[in-house]
Amino acid sequence: MVHLEIQVLAFLILTIGIVGFLVRKNPIVMFMSIELMLNAVNLSLIGFADELKSVDGQIFSLIVMTVAAAEVVVGLAIIVVIFRVKKSTDVDSIDLLKG
Amino acid sequence: MKELILFTLIAPISGFMILALSGNSFSEKKAGLIGSISVGIAFLATFICLIDLVSGSHVAKTLTLYNWVSVGNFNLNVSILVDTLSIVMLMIINGVGFVIHCYSVEYMHGEKAYSRFFSHMNLFIFSMNVLVLSADFFFLIVGWALVGLSSYFLIGFYTEKHSAVLAARKAFVMNVIGDVGMLVGALILFQYIGSVTYADVFSKAGTAFANDNAALAWACSLLLIGAFAKSAQFPLHTWLPDAMEGPTPVSALIHAATMVTAGVYLIVRCHVIFELVPNVMEWIVFIGILTSFMAATIGLVKYDIKRVIAYSTMSQLGYMFVAAGLGYYALAIFHLMTHAFFKALLFLSAGSVIHGLNGEQDIRKMGGLKEKMPVTFYCFMIGSLALCGFPLFSGFYSKEAIITVSFMSEQGGYCLWFFAIFTAFLTSVYTFRNVFLTFWGEYRGSEKPHESNYIILVPLIILALLAIIGGYWKSGFSEFLSYTVKVIEDPHNTILLIIGVIVPLAGIYTAYQMFVVNTKQTEALRERFRPLFDTLQENYYFDLIYDMVFVKPVKMVGYFLGNIFEPKIVDRLVDLAGEFADFFGQEVTMKQDGKIRSYGLMVFTGAVFVVSSFFLLFHINNF
Numbered sequence: 001m002v003h004l005e006i007q008v009l010a011f012l013i014l015t016i017g018i019v020g021f022l023v024r025k026n027p028i029v030m031f032m033s034i035e036l037m038l039n040a041v042n043l044s045l046i047g048f049a050d051e052l053k054s055v056d057g058q059i060f061s062l063i064v065m066t067v068a069a070a071e072v073v074v075g076l077a078i079i080v081v082i083f084r085v086k087k088s089t090d091v092d093s094i095d096l097l098k099g
Numbered sequence: 100m101k102e103l104i105l106f107t108l109i110a111p112i113s114g115f116m117i118l119a120l121s122g123n124s125f126s127e128k129k130a131g132l133i134g135s136i137s138v139g140i141a142f143l144a145t146f147i148c149l150i151d152l153v154s155g156s157h158v159a160k161t162l163t164l165y166n167w168v169s170v171g172n173f174n175l176n177v178s179i180l181v182d183t184l185s186i187v188m189l190m191i192i193n194g195v196g197f198v199i200h201c202y203s204v205e206y207m208h209g210e211k212a213y214s215r216f217f218s219h220m221n222l223f224i225f226s227m228n229v230l231v232l233s234a235d236f237f238f239l240i241v242g243w244a245l246v247g248l249s250s251y252f253l254i255g256f257y258t259e260k261h262s263a264v265l266a267a268r269k270a271f272v273m274n275v276i277g278d279v280g281m282l283v284g285a286l287i288l289f290q291y292i293g294s295v296t297y298a299d300v301f302s303k304a305g306t307a308f309a310n311d312n313a314a315l316a317w318a319c320s321l322l323l324i325g326a327f328a329k330s331a332q333f334p335l336h337t338w339l340p341d342a343m344e345g346p347t348p349v350s351a352l353i354h355a356a357t358m359v360t361a362g363v364y365l366i367v368r369c370h371v372i373f374e375l376v377p378n379v380m381e382w383i384v385f386i387g388i389l390t391s392f393m394a395a396t397i398g399l400v401k402y403d404i405k406r407v408i409a410y411s412t413m414s415q416l417g418y419m420f421v422a423a424g425l426g427y428y429a430l431a432i433f434h435l436m437t438h439a440f441f442k443a444l445l446f447l448s449a450g451s452v453i454h455g456l457n458g459e460q461d462i463r464k465m466g467g468l469k470e471k472m473p474v475t476f477y478c479f480m481i482g483s484l485a486l487c488g489f490p491l492f493s494g495f496y497s498k499e500a501i502i503t504v505s506f507m508s509e510q511g512g513y514c515l516w517f518f519a520i521f522t523a524f525l526t527s528v529y530t531f532r533n534v535f536l537t538f539w540g541e542y543r544g545s546e547k548p549h550e551s552n553y554i555i556l557v558p559l560i561i562l563a564l565l566a567i568i569g570g571y572w573k574s575g576f577s578e579f580l581s582y583t584v585k586v587i588e589d590p591h592n593t594i595l596l597i598i599g600v601i602v603p604l605a606g607i608y609t610a611y612q613m614f615v616v617n618t619k620q621t622e623a624l625r626e627r628f629r630p631l632f633d634t635l636q637e638n639y640y641f642d643l644i645y646d647m648v649f650v651k652p653v654k655m656v657g658y659f660l661g662n663i664f665e666p667k668i669v670d671r672l673v674d675l676a677g678e679f680a681d682f683f684g685q686e687v688t689m690k691q692d693g694k695i696r697s698y699g700l701m702v703f704t705g706a707v708f709v710v711s712s713f714f715l716l717f718h719i720n721n722f
Contacts, residue, residue, distance in 0.1 A: 021699055030695075091695050098693030 006047035013040035027079050027089050031072065038068045101151070101160050104181050106144035107189055107232070110137040111225035118218035127213050131204035134217030138200045138224050142193040149186050157183060157582040161234050161298070172293060180234035180297065184583040187432060187576075188231040188364055191439045195356035196224050198558045202447055203348040205554035206454060210346075216256060220352065223249040227357045231364060235296040236285040239365075243281060243325065246358050247274035253353065254345040266341035273338040277328020284321030287314055288372075301371040308375065319372060319379040322365065330362025330416045333390040337641050339413055343405040347450030350405055354412045355442035360435050363419045367428040367584055374426070383424030384510060388518050391417025393639065395525035399532070400635040403460050404449045407533045411486060412442055414526060415498075421519065422501045425508045428584040429577040434497035436576075440569045441485035441494055444562035448479040451551045451559065452537060456544060462536040464544035471548045476538050478559040483534050485566040487527035487603040496570030498523065499599040500589050507590035516595075520602055527606025528613075535614040 017037030021030050042061040049057025083089050114137030118130055125133070159182030168175040200220060207216050226249050230242030248271075255267025289295050291307045291314060308315040324335070331339035339359070343350055353359065366373060366383065373379055391414045398410035415438050422431040453460055455472055469476050485494035502523060506516035542548065550556075577586050613621045625632050634640065690701075 018703055022696055022703070025696075094695065095693030098688075098691060 003047045003051055007044060010040045010044035010047065013037075013043065025091055027082075027091050030091065031075055031079075035068060035072070038064055101148065101162055101181055103144045104148050104162065104179060104189075104232070107141040107193060107228045108179075108225060110140035110144070111221045111228065113137060114221035115218050115225060118214045118221065121214060123212065123214050125214050127204075127208065130214040130217050131207075134221055135197065135200040135204060137221055138193060138197045141224065141228065142190075142197045145186065145189040145193050148181060149190060152181070152183060152186055153579070157579070159183075159583060175235070175237060175295065177238075178234040178296075179232045181232070182583045183579050184364075184368065184432070185231045187436065187580065188360075189228060191360070191436050192224065192227050192231065192357050195439050195443045195562075196220075196227075196352060198561055199348050199352050199356070199443060199447065202351075202450070202555055202558040203346075205552060206348055206450055207346065212256070216253075216346070219249055219252040219256070220348075223253060223352065223357065227361070230361055234298075236288065236300070237295050240278070240281055240285060243329070243361065244278050246329070246361060247271060247278060250274070250342070250353055250358055253349040254342045256345050256349065260344065263344035266338070266344040270338040270342050273335050274328050276335060277325040280321045280324030280328070284318045284323075284325070287318040287321070291315075291318075297368070301369075304372045304375060312376070315372065316376045316379060319376050320382075322369065323373075323379060323383065326362030326365045327386065328362075329365075330359050330420070331390075331413050332362065332386050332416065332420060333393060334641075336390060336394070336413055337638070337645060340406050340409045340638070343403065343409050347405065347446060347453060350409070351443045351446035351450070354409060355446055356439040359412060359416055360419075360439065363416065363423060363431055363435050366420070366423045367432055370423070370426075370428055370584060380424050380426070381510065384421050384515065385424075387417045387420025387424055388505075388515060388522075389417070390414070391421070392518050392522045392525075395522045395529065397635050397638055398529040399525060400632055402463055404452065404462050404465070404533060404537060405446070405460055407462075407529060408442070408445050408449060411445075411526060411530060412438075414522060415442070415486070417522075418498060418501050418519070421505055421515070425504055425510055426585075427501070427504050427508070427587055427589065429580040429586040430497065430500055430504065430589060432580060432584075433570075433573060433576055434501060437485070437493040437497045437566075437569045440562055441482045441492075441566040444478060444559065444566050445482035445486065447555075447562065448475050448482060448559055451475040451555050452479070454551050454555065455548050456546045459544055459546055462533060465537045465542070466540045466544075467538070467542040468548055469538040471542075472550045474550065474556050475559065478556075478563045479538070480534065481563045481566050483530045485569075486530050487606060488523060488599065489603055489607075490600050491567075493566050493569035493571075495599075496573050499596065500573075502599055503590060503592055503595045506595055507592060520598065523599070524602050524606045524609075527603040528610045531607045531610035532614050535610060539615050 014037055017033045017035075017040060020033035020036065024030055024033065042064055045057040045061045045064070047057075049055065049061075079089065082094060086093065114133055117133055118125070121130075159180065161178050161180050163176045163178040165177055166174065167177045200217070203216065203220065207213055210216060223246065226242055226245030228242075229238060230246055233239045233242055251267050251271040251274075254270050255264050257263045285295065288300055288304070291311070292300055292303050294300065294303075304315065326332070328335040339354065342353060345353070373383075394410045394413035394417065398407050398414065401407045401410060415434070419431045419434050419438070422428075422434060452465070452468065452472065452475060455468075455475070456465065459465070481492070485492040488495045488498040502516065502519045505511045505519040506513070577589075580586060637643065690697075
């Protein structure tokens with residue numbers, strides 16, 4: 001049995017995440033987009049796990065969640081530091097690394 | 100006993116090392132002592148080996164030190180060849196070299212680079228010993244090149260004098276032309292024979308080249324270029340007169356006993372292969388007599404006391420080439436030996452004159468030195484008489500024989516004999532012009548002349564004795580050499596002998612008339628033949644021609660490469676590479692704007708690209 005609906009949903013959520021990451025300037029919202037993308041992938045993994053009767057996909061999704069949680073911690077800390085220095089959270093104003 | 104011969108290599112190279120590594124820290128006395136004693140040891144070792152060889156069987160011994168290279172079929176041993184020819188050469192080199200070293204102790208007194216002088220002199224003796232002791236073409240070429248190098252150091256000894264540096268460079272370039280010729284010649288021999296040792300080459304050359312005589316002719320001609328360059332024969336002769344820029348003992352060492360004789364040695368050593376190509380032998384004779392005559396005519400008009408002697412060296416070397424080319428190898432080596440004695444004597448007594456006049460070399464500013472420097476005068480006189488071939492002096496025995504041979508041998512004849520005897524006449528004219536202008540008449544210079552001290556005079560006297568008696572043991576000499584080279588009995592002819600006696604006397608008389616009695620007429624003669632005189636004064640414009648044919652074009656090519664090709668093309672290409680990288684980099688940095696979102700866009704575009712290309716690939720493979 002193919003859970004096509006699940007995969008289409010995961011793809012849609014992923015696309016929303018990508019577009020959100022690219023078009024929004026607020027770092028918090030961008031983080032949310034990233035989380036969205038990760039969760040879309042989790043959804044896809046679980047869908048496949050169920051389809052293939054394998055537990056691997058579920059384990060993977062757990063790992064992805066763990067990594068996402070850790071990443072949020074680091075990322076939010078960075079945002080706080082940047083806000084303290086620049087008094088703003090507009091990501092387009094953070095371009096010191098340009099060539 | 101034969102191991103003693105190693106000292107001829109060890110002693111001079113040790114002397115060189117010690118003096119070179121000491122910098123200039125040794126006192127003059129110490130440096131002179133080390134320099135002279137090292138050559139003295141070499142001479143003693145040679146002398147003991149000579150006695151050993153004379154009392155023994157005269158058989159050539161090859162002393163193999165160790166196997167150096169062994170690749171496939173090719174074997175090269177470091178070995179030394181002790182036979183009668185190399186011992187004779189060693190006796191001349193180290194004997195005359197030792198005397199010259201002793202002389203230099205006083206002559207170079209007060210020079211800044213006293214140690215450097217002796218270290219390079221020792222290196223020179225070492226190189227020359229390597230050259231004559233080698234048992235194969237490989238170490239012959241090594242010695243050959245080392246001699247060129249050390250002569251470069253010595254000719255350019257006065258590094259602050261521009262003309263000396265130029266002369267050294269010229270000598271080096273001319274010699275390298277010869278080195279390259281020799282190297283290629285030896286490689287051809289190796290190609291056909293597969294070995295570089297003399298023994299193999301000489302025994303197998305006849306069969307190896309049986310089907311390819313042209314290759315052998317090439318090999319011989321190329322070896323000959325090396326001989327011509329070292330022995331200052333036409334057309335590679337122009338370096339020798341310029342080499343007079345070095346100190347006088349250097350001139351004596353290079354142009355009497357050692358370097359210039361290497362070419363004659365090569366021909367005599369390799370006569371087996373040269374004889375296989377008769378044309379090459381004819382060329383040797385032709386070039387020899389041409390150089391001999393040409394140098395003698397130039398010698399007639401030069402005013403530098405050393406340059407006149409230098410031209411006489413070229414002329415006498417021409418005689419040696421004639422003798423060797425006609426097949427009279429023992430005679431060539433015999434003339435080489437007597438020439439080494441009287442030419443070293445001439446150079447050293449000229450040095451004594453120059454020393455006594457505080458560096459004056461122009462014979463127009465000398466004159467009347469007979470009373471002021473009696474010992475030097477007698478030595479110079481003996482040297483000149485020997486050079487002219489005056490009866491009972493050493494030069495007579497060797498030179499007269501060569502002139503006779505030039506008439507009597509198969510390849511000889513009237514023409515060759517005429518040039519040989521005419522050159523002998525010119526030789527006595529210019530030699531005694533030198534003597535008369537230097538020692539007769541009024542003193543014309545401004546320096547106060549004084550006789551040199553005993554350290555200079557004793558070597559002169561030793562050489563003077565050798566220049567007188569050096570020719571007496573000629574038959575024994577030929578017999579001694581006959582163990583190594585083919586020796587033909589010299590022909591005798593009473594009429595030619597009488598002419599050979601009269602001609603030098605006539606030359607001396609002519610010189611006396613021209614430069615002592617009728618000097619006014621000589622002046623008039625010179626004015627009348629002004630163009631000829633100028634041509635001779637300019638050495639037949641050889642330097643000019645070489646300058647126009649070789650130096651100028653090379654300089655033009657160099658100018659083109661340096662000022663047009665290099666900046667406009669090579670630099671431009673290099674710049675273009677840089678400009679391209681710069682342009683490309685500029686374009687890429689534009690993309691790297693530091694904004695997170697644009698990076699993100701790139702990451703996603705890239706991901707889409709990668710995934711879709713995988714997807715496409717799968718599809719293509721599946722269909």
